[in-house]
Amino acid sequence: MTRHFLSLADYSRRELEALLDRARALKSAAPPRAGGLRPLEGKQLGLLFEKPSLRTRVTFEVGMRQLGGDSIYLGASEVQLGVRESVADVARNLERWLDGIVLRTFRHEIVEELARFSSIPVINGLTDLQHPCQIFSDLLTILEKKGRLQGVRLAYIGDGNNVANSWLQGASIMGMDLTLCTPKDYGPDPHILREEQKRARKSGARIRLESNPARAAEGAEVLYTDVWTSMGKEREAVRRKAAFRDFQINRALLERAAPDAIVMHCLPAHRGEEITDEVMDGPQSVVFDQAENRLHAQKAILEFLMSEPRGS
Template sequence: MDRKRFRGRDFLDLVDYSREEIHYLLDTACELKRLDMMGIRDEKPLKGKIVALLFEKPSLRTRVSFEVAVRHLGGESFYLGSQEVGLGQREAVKDVAQVLDRMVDGLVIRTFAHENLLEIARFASIPVINGLSDLYHPCQVLGDLLTIQEKKGKLRGLKICFLGDGNNVCHSWINAASILGLELVVSTPERYRISSQIWEEAQERGKKNGARIIYEVDPQKAIEGAEVVYTDVWASMGKEAEKEERKVFLQPYQVNSHLLSKASPDFIVMHCMPAKRGEEITDEVMDGPHSVVVDEAENRLHAQKALLTLILS
């Protein structure tokens, strides 16, 4: 594949990329990880490049993985928190976009409203990367795909089960499945189902790509024979006021040893973290032999190195 097709592009969600392009990103990530494990970081594709990290939400994995990725690749990065910018409050989103466009080579945004992300991408000519919005979390899912590929040797032909809240990670997972032709079962309470628009668009896309995307309200049925079991916090950032109410509806979706007894014998458990241990996942499972959550967190670094290499070098 011609790497030039990636250059200068935004990464707002996986739907902006083809199946072939996503696989090329994953292949590039695998190669960069292999070299990194050998201690080889000779190529500096981001030498002379500066990447700004504009974060309205706190972060561990997203911030650290992007800052380390940029440095590994020979570039420089700096962090802008919500207090420095006041996106849409202290300054208009459009103004922030146009100023940063003149000063940096790339921009990673972690924000609440997806509309802010779209507006920045509209007014900035530099590549804009979605580090998380209320609608999507594509960088997380890119790292997840890399992890499954490593652990299972493939992506297609596996039953992947997402349990819990129909949140931004779930949205990006549905889009990924629809593009790559995966089997994905989403199991949430009716109260917390995903966006109907995203679901319908993914179903149409999935038909063309051989995907099988199913909604099953009963977690006991959803997890039957699953080779990949995925969960996330029940109250994402911005939903903290609903925490106690959500616990009532989501308790049956807790990933514990009883529920996992219905999964495939060789299942892996994934969680994008941070985890609320004892809520959506138990300590026994989180720290157990089937858990790949730490490998999954590490792969954020390698997946994002591939992304930065291809769109900024």
């Protein structure tokens, strides 16, 4: 049966821990300079992007090359899933030529439909609902910096968007202590919240909702933020700036966190809005370590999904 990477909720804690171990091993191996293993020799990855990207595109392309494979990029004008062709027909074409697909799109239902009709692995490169590759790589960064995931106190300050939704899943699976701090009316997806609160009761995780950033940051080991206005919501920018004006990670908020707290941002950042230059460029920021780890984490995902022979 073909495995996909559509949502962190599709994976067990044991599976994610194994993938994190492999990501750390791949990072330390430095294959481009050491000649390393090439487990995806001859494999082809399709990158279907209906949304633009810097980190997702570059890290998947570089990752495939480092693992011995190759990739082909199709942008929004070339894809148009469900417009020029049905999603099912696109899947049935691509599976004849490729060994895996990364889809970056708007509606989460599209990536689910593509996977349903595809005999090759499909990876969710981002949807409006979830961003599993980002949070998986963030788990790698926290593990490196804190030495553990269980019980780590993370305060997410900002919009209850796709990143927040995937954090609910990642934190509940890995047994973390997550405070999700958003303005009223900008909370996470209600269904995901309910499901992950149920999971947290079994995993030992703690999930709390908060509307006061100062309270959320108190004693946090990780402060995390994202843009106030995500792609596709630009028309709401003025209203969102007003709603989020007190939800900025700045020096005053950082001082409420643990003394050795780290600051994370999934990027791109709107400096001066959700985070100040002082904090983003400061000694407690791991933002660019976090960006680097997209490469290593996604290589582990690619290897896991694509290293088996077709049809196995």
